[in-house]
């Protein structure tokens with residue numbers, strides 16, 4: 001039986017598409033059952049629908065600061081899809097511990113830095129400001145602490161002298177598209193050994 005995967009996005013969804021592409025191959029241990037977003041207008045939802053995956057949108061804005069109410073609405077869609085694994089792929093809302101704890105050991109996130117360096121936002125600017133010579137991305141299990149949790153894979157990207165946050169982000173994103181599918185494929189097969197690219 002294939003593992004059922006729900007993917008949460010906020011943006012263009014290029015990581016989501018990389019995951020869908022890989023799961024589309026016949027020999028994959030998982031299948032996508034839902035792509036959901038907190039932004040009804042994001043282009044990622046249309047791309048997922050075009051790929052034949054069920055989509056859902058729950059706009060977080062009407063909920064204001066009531067994260068629990070937003071999450072309850074989102075959860076209705078997620079639970080209906082009966083996922084075994086939840087993948088955050090550019091999902092830019094902080095999730096409450098109550099939500100996270102429902103999916104302990106079953107929720108993955110991709111973050112554009114070499115964690116534990118630079119949790120949170122502006123990772124590429126911070127790596128450049130620090131004078132780092134390499135950057136990268138991390139896939140990790142999600143715990144209630146932001147951008148924390150066991151590391152399942154990392155990909156390294158050299159920082160070039162002429163790099164700007166945008167140029168670095170673009171090269172890291174290319175590696176994200178290699179790393180996340182590789183980690184999900186292994187994770188869905190029950191193997192949590194980290195992958196280093």
Ligand code: GAR
Nearest residue numbers: 011012013014015016090110111112
């Ligand atoms: C990716 O770079 C991802 O690592 C980052 O947002 C981008 C989403 O791009 N995620 C975070 O910063 C989460 N803290 P995508 O929508 O094209 O996949």
